[in-house]
Amino acid sequence: xxxxxxxxxxxxxxxxxxxxxxxxxxxxxxxxxxxxxxxxxxxxxxxxxxxxxxxxxxxxxxxxxxxxxxxxxxxxxxxxxxxxxxxxxxxxxxxxxxxxxxxxxxxxxxxxxxxxxxxxxxxxxxxxxxxxxxxxxxxxxxxxxxxxxxxxxxxxxxxxxxxxxxxxxxxxxxxxxxxxxxxxxxxxxxxxxxxxxxxxxxxxxxxxxxxxxxxxxxxxxxxxxxxxxxxxxxxxxxxxxxxxxxxxxxxxxxxxxxxxxxxxxxxxxxxxxxxxxxxxxxxxxxxxxxxxxxxxxxxxxxxxxxxxxxxxxxxxxxxxxxxxxxxxxxxxxxxxxxxxxxxxxxxxxxxxxxxxxxxxxxxxxxxxxxxxxxxxxxxxxxxxxxxxxxxxxxxxxxxxxxxxxxxxxxxxxxxxxxxxxxxxxxxxxxxxxxxxxxxxxxxxxxxxxxxxxxxxxxxxxxxxxxxxxxxxxxxxxxxxxxxxxxxxxxxxxxxxxxxxxxxxxxxxxxxxxxxxxxxxxxxxxxxxxxxxxxxxxx
Numbered sequence: 001x002x003x004x005x006x007x008x009x010x011x012x013x014x015x016x017x018x019x020x021x022x023x024x025x026x027x028x029x030x031x032x033x034x035x036x037x038x039x040x041x042x043x044x045x046x047x048x049x050x051x052x053x054x055x056x057x058x059x060x061x062x063x064x065x066x067x068x069x070x071x072x073x074x075x076x077x078x079x080x081x082x083x084x085x086x087x088x089x090x091x092x093x094x095x096x097x098x099x100x101x102x103x104x105x106x107x108x109x110x111x112x113x114x115x116x117x118x119x120x121x122x123x124x125x126x127x128x129x130x131x132x133x134x135x136x137x138x139x140x141x142x143x144x145x146x147x148x149x150x151x152x153x154x155x156x157x158x159x160x161x162x163x164x165x166x167x168x169x170x171x172x173x174x175x176x177x178x179x180x181x182x183x184x185x186x187x188x189x190x191x192x193x194x195x196x197x198x199x200x201x202x203x204x205x206x207x208x209x210x211x212x213x214x215x216x217x218x219x220x221x222x223x224x225x226x227x228x229x230x231x232x233x234x235x236x237x238x239x240x241x242x243x244x245x246x247x248x249x250x251x252x253x254x255x256x257x258x259x260x261x262x263x264x265x266x267x268x269x270x271x272x273x274x275x276x277x278x279x280x281x282x283x284x285x286x287x288x289x290x291x292x293x294x295x296x297x298x299x300x301x302x303x304x305x306x307x308x309x310x311x312x313x314x315x316x317x318x319x320x321x322x323x324x325x326x327x328x329x330x331x332x333x334x335x336x337x338x339x340x341x342x343x344x345x346x347x348x349x350x351x352x353x354x355x356x357x358x359x360x361x362x363x364x365x366x367x368x369x370x371x372x373x374x375x376x377x378x379x380x381x382x383x384x385x386x387x388x389x390x391x392x393x394x395x396x397x398x399x400x401x402x403x404x405x406x407x408x409x410x411x412x413x414x415x416x417x418x419x420x421x422x423x424x425x426x427x428x429x430x431x432x433x434x435x436x437x438x439x440x441x442x443x444x445x446x447x448x449x450x451x452x453x454x455x456x457x458x459x460x461x462x463x464x465x466x467x468x469x470x471x472x473x474x475x476x477x478x479x480x481x482x483x484x485x486x487x488x489x490x491x492x493x494x495x496x497x498x499x500x501x502x503x504x505x506x507x508x509x510x511x512x513x514x515x516x517x518x519x520x521x522x523x524x525x526x527x528x529x530x531x532x533x534x535x536x537x538x
Contacts (some may be wrong), residue, residue, distance in 0.1 A: 007033070016339045021121040021346060026109050032058035037346075038121045039369040040128050040150045043358035045158060045276050046368020047096055049121070049128060052146055052162065054097040054178070056110055061091050063368045066361040067278050068375060068430045069203055070224045073437045081418050081443055083434040089364065089375025090203050093218055093231035095274040097178040098162050102142055102262075103171050107134055115141070123349045125307070126152065126314045133167075141167040153309040155357045156294055158274040161303050165267045173262040177272055179233055181220055181252040204229070206251040207284035214247060216254035217291060219284045225431075228284060232275045232291035234299055239268040273298045321348055321392040355389060355396050362403055362430075376428040376435060379448050382455035390459045397459050398468065404452055405472045407432035418443070425449055 013025040021037055035058055038049025044065050050057040071086045100107040116133035128148040135141050147161040164173060182202050204220035207228065211217075215234040221227065235256055237243060243260040260268050275294045277287050298306065323344050328337040335343075354367030362377030363385055381400060389397040404425070410432035411423035418424055426434040427442040436442025460469040 009033075016336060016342050017120075018338055018341045019122070019124045019345065021123075021342070023117075023119040025117055026114065028056060028110060031056060035059065035061075036366075036369045038119070038128055039353070039367075040121075040126070040148060040158075041353040041368040042150045042152045042155060043354055043356040043363070043368070044155050044361075045150050045357075046353070047148070047150060047158065048369060050096070051109055052096060052098040052130075052148075052160065053107060053109065054094075054099060055108075059370060060094060060183070061370060062094050062096065063089055063371070063375065064092050064229065064276060064278055065089075065358055065364065065368060065375075066430055067092060067227055067229060068225055069222045069227075070431075073435075075437070079439070082439055083436055083442060085433060085435065086437065087225075087374065087376070087430040087433075087435045089371055089430065090222065091183070091371065092229055092276070093179055093181040093204075093220070094183060095179040095231055095233050095272075096148065096158070096160060097180065098146075098160065098270070098272065099174075099176040099178065100142075100144065100164060101174040101176070102134075102136055102140065102166075103138060104174075105136060107142070107144070113137075121349075123345055124311070124314055124318070125149075126310045126349075127307070138169075140169045140171055143167055147307070149307065149310050150353075151306060151310060152313040152352075152356050154294070154298070154306070155359070156275050156277055156291075157298055157306070158276075159298070159303055159306055160270075160272045160274075161307075162270045162272065163267055164262070164270075166262045166264050168264055170261070170263050173260045173268065174257055175237075175260070175268070175270055176255055176257040177233065177235055177270065179216060179218060179231060179254045179274075181218055181231070204252075208288055209249050209251055209254070211247045211249050211254070214245065214256050215292075215295065216247065216249055216256065217288050218249070218252070218254060219288050220252075221284070225280075227278060227280050228282065228287055230275075230277045230284070230287040230291045232288070232295055234273050234295045236271040236299070236302075237269070238271075239266065241266050241268060243268075271303045317352055317393075321352075321388075323348070351385060351388060355385060355400070356393075358396070358403075359399050360403060360406075362400060373428075374430075374435070376430060378428050379445075379451040382451040386455040387458055390455075390462045394459070394463045394465075397455075398463075398465070401452075401456060401459060401468075402472065414443075423449070425452060 007030065009027065009030050013023065013027065015022055015024065023034060035048040035050055040047055040049070046063045048059065048061040050060050068087045068089050071088065073083055073086045075082060113135045114132055115135050116131065119130040122129050126149060130146045132144045133141060134144060143165045145163045149159055151157040151159070164175065182204050203222065205223060207221050208219040209217065215232065217230065217232040219228065219230040221229070233254070237245070237258050239260060241260050241262050243258055245256055245258045247256045258270065262268060273295055275291045277290045277294070279287055325341050325344065326337060328335065328340050330336055333340065350367060355363050363381045364375045365373035365378055365380060386397050386400060389400070407425060408423055411425045414426065414434060415422050415424040425448045426432065427445045427448055428436045434443055456469065460466060
């Protein structure tokens with residue numbers, strides 16, 4: 001077991017707040033933690049909480065759920081039933097970089113004199129907000145504010161609102177918006193087995209790249225998994241100051257640089273729209289077209305409606321899901337009421353960010369906050385996440401269960417490989433095939449079938465969606481191996497009716513029922529399930 005020293009940031013720079021995770025000062029020793037904690041995502045697209053300037057960072061990352069590369073798993077000694085192919089989520093094109101130069105001097109946090117610094121994950125609006133007052137070595141004060149979001153409403157869209165205002169002097173200003181593919185990845189701890197595998201050479205191969213005015217489009221594909229990605233950005237600059245711009249690109253890089261004659265008190269407001277589209281089948285031309293369609297819509301709509309839609313989505317989420325606490329006894333909990341409330345909302349918010357738009361995918365173990373655990377889907381989804389989602393967002397729960405159902409073909413093939421009838425679902429996977437290189441904590445974990453059936457049962461009992469159960473759940477159950485054992489582990493007792501038909505019911509199975517199930521099951525009854533009760537420890 002790996003143990004790390006627990007680091008608790010100083011409370012004066014990281015104060016507790018019911019609705020925000022706040023950072024009041026830059027501390028490089030907490031880079032890795034804050035990049036994860038301040039990550040934003042929507043279940044399809046995730047961006048780590050790195051500064052807009054592109055650094056410093058512990059592990060810069062942008063991730064697409066289900067976008068992975070494969071590699072052969074090499075064993076010291078082969079054995080029957082071992083997984084053959086590993087799958088690793090890859091760090092895709094980084095489009096969130098916005099570099100700032102004042103008097104040709106770069107703004108770089110480790111060297112900057114920050115008169116004021118405030119960065120916060122706003123869990124009410126679903127945004128990462130930052131406000132910095134920077135004083136240059138020449139004594140010029142520069143106010144920098146930014147707001148980053150990954151849209152819940154528009155699955156493929158992220159945006160940054162970035163504003164620079166000189167307060168006490170004029171100066172030449174350059175704002176360089178960049179995007180980078182195939183960037184090298186730093187590893188903070190190479191001995192940590194949770195870290196993702198590192199591929200030798202380039203992960204992405206160039207398919208297309210071009211510039212249209214202030215718009216840049218980069219398209220790449222993986223070699224072995226044969227997945228294609230298009231990332232496109234576009235920009236709107238609003239200011240009364242005189243300015244020009246220049247756009248350049250290569251196969252793996254794009255930049256739009258705005259040169260501004262900044263005047264004191266005159267805001268320079270840049271809005272950057274970022275779009276990601278992926279496909280296992282579409283051509284690069286089609287994916288580039290899709291990305292441009294999305295950008296056209298965002299450029300026409302503007303940032304404020306995008307932000308308003310985000311805030312409305314969050315209002316609806318908290319109306320469904322908020323858990324409120326009061327009067328926490330600090331002498332027992334060693335935490336204040338505000339700290340406990342913040343912790344609960346932080347966890348609920350990250351569940352939303354990991355699962356909301358996970359459509360035709362699962363939920364990675366770290367969400368989309370990093371590459372640890374290879375971006376794999378585990379049984380944690382069915383046991384820990386789905387009960388919460390079933391009661392608060394049944395649509396999301398249904399999507400995740402449907403994704404499991406779509407793995408059935410691979411699960412049947414895996415069962416045959418192991419000498420079983422029926423299906424054997426993978427312990428950890430992205431594509432549906434078992435990807436664990438450790439047999440004892442992978443293929444041998446047969447309880448995954450029961451975990452899935454448990455989640456199916458809870459979903460159907462809470463929602464009454466029996467049509468879904470008949471179409472998908474019973475198919476899964478009838479293919480599981482051994483079927484009767486897994487049904488009972490999942491809380492679905494089975495028996496044989498007088499007519500000789502095998503049945504699944506929440507009533508106790510008769511003791512005289514034969515042990516084997518000889519025909520596919522049908523639903524007899526589903527007992528009502530109580531809504532969860534929340535108990536607050538005081």
